[in-house]
Amino acid sequence: xxxxxxxxxxxxxxxxxxxxxxxxxxxxxxxxxxxxxxxxxxxxxxxxxxxxxxxxxxxxxxxxxxxxxxxxxxxxxxxxxxxxxxxxxxxxxxxxxxxxxxxxxxxxxxxxxxxxxxxxxxxxxxxxxxxxxxxxxxxxxxxxxxxxxxxxxxxxxxxxxxxxxxxxxxxxxxxxxxxxxxxxxxxxxxxxxxxxxxxxxxxxxxxxxxxxxxxxxxxxxxxxxxxxxxxxxxxxxxxxxxxxxxxxxxxxxxxxxxxxxxxxxxxxxxxxxxxxxxxxxxxxxxxxxxxxxxxxxxxxxxxxxxxxxxxxxxxxxxxxxxxxxxxxxxxxxxxxxxxxxxxxxxxxxxxxxxxxxxxxxxxxxxxxxxxxxxxxxxxxxxxxxxxxxxxxxxxxxxxxxxxxxxxxxxxxxxxxxxxxxxxxxxxxxxxxxxxxxxxxxxxxxxxxxxxxxxxxxxxxxxxxxxxxxxxxxxxxxxxxxxxxxxxxxxxxxxxxxxxxxxxxxxxxxxxxxxxxxxxxxxxxxxxxxxxxxxxxxxxxxxxxxxxxxxxxxxxxxxxxxxxxxxxxxxxxxxxxxxxxxxxxxxxxxxxxxxxxxxxxxxxxxxxxxxxxxxxxxxxxxxxxxxxxxxxxxxxxxxxxxxxxxxxxxxxxxx
Numbered sequence: 001x002x003x004x005x006x007x008x009x010x011x012x013x014x015x016x017x018x019x020x021x022x023x024x025x026x027x028x029x030x031x032x033x034x035x036x037x038x039x040x041x042x043x044x045x046x047x048x049x050x051x052x053x054x055x056x057x058x059x060x061x062x063x064x065x066x067x068x069x070x071x072x073x074x075x076x077x078x079x080x081x082x083x084x085x086x087x088x089x090x091x092x093x094x095x096x097x098x099x100x101x102x103x104x105x106x107x108x109x110x111x112x113x114x115x116x117x118x119x120x121x122x123x124x125x126x127x128x129x130x131x132x133x134x135x136x137x138x139x140x141x142x143x144x145x146x147x148x149x150x151x152x153x154x155x156x157x158x159x160x161x162x163x164x165x166x167x168x169x170x171x172x173x174x175x176x177x178x179x180x181x182x183x184x185x186x187x188x189x190x191x192x193x194x195x196x197x198x199x200x201x202x203x204x205x206x207x208x209x210x211x212x213x214x215x216x217x218x219x220x221x222x223x224x225x226x227x228x229x230x231x232x233x234x235x236x237x238x239x240x241x242x243x244x245x246x247x248x249x250x251x252x253x254x255x256x257x258x259x260x261x262x263x264x265x266x267x268x269x270x271x272x273x274x275x276x277x278x279x280x281x282x283x284x285x286x287x288x289x290x291x292x293x294x295x296x297x298x299x300x301x302x303x304x305x306x307x308x309x310x311x312x313x314x315x316x317x318x319x320x321x322x323x324x325x326x327x328x329x330x331x332x333x334x335x336x337x338x339x340x341x342x343x344x345x346x347x348x349x350x351x352x353x354x355x356x357x358x359x360x361x362x363x364x365x366x367x368x369x370x371x372x373x374x375x376x377x378x379x380x381x382x383x384x385x386x387x388x389x390x391x392x393x394x395x396x397x398x399x400x401x402x403x404x405x406x407x408x409x410x411x412x413x414x415x416x417x418x419x420x421x422x423x424x425x426x427x428x429x430x431x432x433x434x435x436x437x438x439x440x441x442x443x444x445x446x447x448x449x450x451x452x453x454x455x456x457x458x459x460x461x462x463x464x465x466x467x468x469x470x471x472x473x474x475x476x477x478x479x480x481x482x483x484x485x486x487x488x489x490x491x492x493x494x495x496x497x498x499x500x501x502x503x504x505x506x507x508x509x510x511x512x513x514x515x516x517x518x519x520x521x522x523x524x525x526x527x528x529x530x531x532x533x534x535x536x537x538x539x540x541x542x543x544x545x546x547x548x549x550x551x552x553x554x555x556x557x558x559x560x561x562x563x564x565x566x567x568x569x570x571x572x573x574x575x576x577x578x579x580x581x582x583x584x585x586x587x588x589x590x591x592x593x594x595x596x597x598x599x600x601x602x603x604x605x606x607x608x609x610x611x612x613x614x615x616x617x618x619x620x621x622x623x624x625x626x627x628x629x630x631x632x633x634x635x636x637x638x639x640x641x642x643x644x645x646x647x648x649x650x651x652x653x654x
Contacts, residue, residue: 008150008155008158009047009049009155012046012150012155012158013046013047013155016035016039016046016153017046019032019035019036020035020036020039020040027151028145028151030137030141030143030145031132031137031147031151033141034127034131034132034136034137034140034153035132035153037127037140038127038131038132038153042127042128042131044131044153044154046131046153046154046155049154049155049156050129050130050131050154050156051116051118051156052116052117052118052120052123052130052156052157053118053123053124053129053130054115054118054120054122054123054124055100055122055123055124057122057488057489057491057492058488059100059122060100060102060121060122060488061488063096063098063100063102064102064505064508065508065510066096067094067096067102067175067176068356068507068508069356070094070167070175070176070206070210071094071102071103071506071507072359072360072363072365072506072507073206073209073210073213074094074103074167074176074178074206074209075103075365075506076363076365077202077205077206077209078092078094078103078105078178078202079105081180081198081199081202082105084198085180085195085198086105086107088182089107089110089182089183089184090180090181090182090195091104091105091106091107091110091114091119091180091181091182091183092104092105092106092178092179092180093119093123093125093135093178093179093181094176094177094178094179095125095135095139095176095177095179096175096176097139097173097174097175097176097177098124098126099124099125099126099127099129099130099135099136099139099177100122100123100124100125100126101120101121101122101123101124101125102121102176103121104119104120104121104502106119106120108499110183111499113183114183117157117159117160117183118130118157119160119181119183121498121502125179126139127139127140130153130154130157131152131153131154131157132147132151132152132153132154133147133152133153133154133157133162134146134147134162134163134164134177134179134181135162135164135177135179137164138164138165138166138177138179139166139174139177142166142174142266143166144163144164144165144166144196144199144200144203145163145164145196146161146162146163146164146189146192146195146196147161147162147163147164148161148162148185148189148192149161149185149187149189151189159183159184160181160182160183160185161181161182161185161189161191161192162179162180162181162182163179163180163181163192163195163196163199164177164178164179164180164199165177165178165196165199165200165202165203166203166251167203167206167207168207168250168251168254169210170207170210170211170214170215170239170247170248170249170250171248171268171272172249172251172254172265172268172269172271172272173268178199178202178203178206179199180195180198180199201233203251204235204250204251204252205233207237207250207251208222208234208237208250211237211239211248211249211250212237212314213359214239214248215239215247215248216316216317217316217317218239218240218241218242218247218248218316219239219240219241219242219284219287219313219314219315219316220237220238220239220240220313220314221237221238221239221240221276221287221290221311221312221313221314222234222236222237222311222312222313222314223235223236223237223238223253223256223301223309223310223311223312224236224309224310225308225309225310226310227296227297227299227310228296230296230299230310230311230312231292231296231312234312235252236249236250236252236253236255236256237249237250237253238250238253238257238276240276240284240287242284242316243275243284244275244276244277244283244284245273245274245275245276246271246272246273246274246275246276246279247272248272249268249271251265254268254271256279256303256309257271257279258270258271259303259305259307260279260280260303260304260305260307261274261278261279261304261305262305278304279303279304280301280302280303280304280309281301281302281303281304282301282311287313287315288313288315289313290311290312290313291312291313291314291315292312296310296312297310299311299312336354336355336358337358337361337383337386337387338386338387339382339383339384339386339387340354340357340358340361340383340384340387342526343376343379343380343383344519345519345521345522345523346518346519346522347512347517347518347519348518349512349516349517350511350512350517350519353380353509353510353511356507356509357380357383357384357387357509358387360384360507360509361384361385361387361388362387362388362389364388364390364478365478365506365507366459366478366479366480366481366503366504366505366506366507367381367384367479367480367481367506367507367508367509368444368480368481368482368483368487368504368505368507368508368509369381369480369481369482369483369508369509369510369511370482370483370484370487370508370509370510370511371482371484371510371511371512371513372484372511372513372554372556373484373555373556373558374514374555374556374557374558374559375511375512375513375514375556375557376511376556376557377442377482377511378396378440378442378482379557380509380511381394381396381438381440381442381480381482382394382440384438384480385437385438385440385478385480388438388478390436390437390438390478391436391437392434392435392436392437392438392476392477393433393434393436393437393438394434394437394438394440395430395433395434395437395438395439395440396440396442397410397411397430397439397440397441397442398442398443399441399442399443399444399445399446399447400442400443400446401443404448407447407448407451408450408451408454408467409427409429409467410429410430411429411430411431411451411454411455412429412431412454412464412465412466412467413426413427413428413429413430413431413432413464413466413467414426414427414429414466414467414468415466415467415468415469418466418467418468426466426468428466429464429466431458431464431475431477432464432466432473432475434475434477435475435476435477436476436477437477437478438477438478438479438480439477439478439479439480440480440481440482441455441479441480441481441482442481442482443482443483443484443485444481444482444483444487444504445483445484445485445487445490445495445496446483446485449495449496449497452496452497452500453497455500456497456499456500456503458475459479459500459503459504460503462474462475462476462477463475479504481504487501487504487505488501513553513556514553514556514557514559514560515552515553520548520549521545523557523560524540524548524560524564527560527561527564528564528568531561531564531565531568539574539575539576540575540576541575541576541577541578543577543578544567544575544576544577544578544580544581546578547578547581547585547586548560548563548581548585551584551585562582563581563582563585564576566580566581566582567580567581607621607625607632607635610624610625611632611636618632618633618636
């Protein structure tokens with residue numbers, strides 16, 4: 001450390017110590033209170049410099065998964081904001097309520113410097129760890145603020161200027177923080193006034209988008225203090241149910257309600273569930289009079305504290321209540337896009353994934369599908385494309401199947417004469433073939449690093465350059481990628497580009513393995529219905545079901561489909577028997593229930609005794625043994641046991 005830096009560090013420590021001892025300071029009150037918290041509550045030492053902390057990738061994945069819904073809603077707004085400020089060298093961070101950065105937009109040219117400074121994906125800016133900083137102090141105060149240069153508690157962060165604004169959930173709880181930061185900035189703190197304005201405007205719009213997405217079936221009442229921008233950029237919004245009760249609000253909406261009733265906005269529980277009349281001179285039946293058919297200047301409401309507001313009421317969306325019934329009897333929401341129906345039974349994890357997929361389908365953002373091989377990633381990708389209403393084609397590329405020598409020409413295409421032996425007229429690449437549609441990159445984790453760089457450029461510039469060409473072609477593609485690899489682990493190993501990963505995983509859907517699903521019987525019935533012919537079997541014997549349920553299914557849905565196709569081909573009777581299944585599944589059966597050792601599950605007696613106890617009734621004996629009638633008949637025939645059929649002893653186990 002140079003002499004000047006050492007002197008500056010000493011002066012910084014002395015100032016913080018003086019403030020802690022009660023001396024007056026010209027710093028903002030938010031900074032003064034934070035410095036004191038850092039010493040008294042967080043037990044931090046201003047003399048001890050600490051480098052920025054980046055959480056491990058495994059923790060980052062958890063934080064991103066927990067914030068997935070917010071990231072999806074906020075992403076388009078964040079990109080628009082970044083376009084406004086990127087020319088001024090700002091970096092944009094979205095941090096969760098623990099202070100961990102879960103989304104990041106910054107210049108590629110500054111990437112190393114940004115990571116070192118902690119202005120990067122996965123950085124933790126909680127006040128407990130980093131001291132006074134924009135994200136951490138914003139989380140503590142709940143207010144938008146700027147922490148400028150040596151406002152920071154840790155002198156290591158003194159070169160930075162950071163401006164943060166809170167993002168609140170519709171229930172009034174602080175969910176995240178939007179941060180605009182600079183590595184270097186003018187010395188005057190007032191220079192960050194524009195950043196503060198832009199950050200607060202962006203968070204207001206994100207909160208409004210979240211409120212409207214979560215309360216589609218409620219009235220939304222937008223409020224502003226002036227009529228000019230009421231319909232296009234309101235200051236606040238409130239969700240109201242049919243009985244006039246408050247169901248949600250943006251942060252400014254919470255402040256307006258609290259002020260009107262002389263309550264504390266920091267206690268949102270006192271606002272939710274209350275009747276609108278407690279806060280405004282307005283009844284729910286009057287909301288239709290505040291819709292767009294009236295001029296904004298005439299849509300005036302009076303708050304209980306006497307303040308005047310302009311209002312815009314948005315009526316609830318009417319959703320059909322019709323429901324269809326699946327094969328297992330479970331109700332399936334008919335509002336789910338047709339393309340996404342029939343991909344799951346009653347499995348809660350899969351139904352949650354399909355609901356997310358339905359919301360993501362029309363938005364056009366990149367989606368990364370994770371899951372074991374054979375878990376249905378391509379089926380889901382095709383369904384998302386079909387539900388997206390994109391007019392172009394669905395083009396699937398298996399990055400693991402294409403030879404490395406061909407993947408470049410297959411993806412990007414080439415002009416005539418580029419290759420000896422190539423097509424005389426050249427060839428259109430798969431990326432260009434997906435123009436206007438969806439490019440599905442299966443097993444993206446197996447794409448060579450050189451191709452990753454070229455793909456990143458395509459995604460960044462929306463332009464593809466065929467081999468041999470000097471100019472690119474504009475393309476409009478929606479990318480859905482899939483991998484059974486942990487891509488974050490591949491990034492750590494240097495086998496996958498981090499910047500490409502962040503381009504691909506705007507939304508991540510992780511499909512469960514077949515052994516983790518609770519709707520296996522529904523899946524089996526779906527396969528049988530799709531695969532069998534009119535003369536094929538009707539069901540499975542109890543032993544066959546037992547084998548299916550006991551198996552670990554390393555090949556997932558693909559292996560299940562193959563196993564049932566084989567069983568349908570081999571089955572001789574009206575039911576699939578255990579011996580019709582592949583050998584790997586039969587190996588999982590319990591040896592104590594096979595061959596001559598077949599025992600009564602209840603008594604432990606040989607099957608012959610059970611048959612005798614049931615008066616020779618094969619159906620009754622088979623039920624008691626937990627096997628099918630046909631299996632018991634085979635044992636009878638194999639052992640040469642004399643057996644006289646009992647009247648009414650017919651039927652098939654399904």
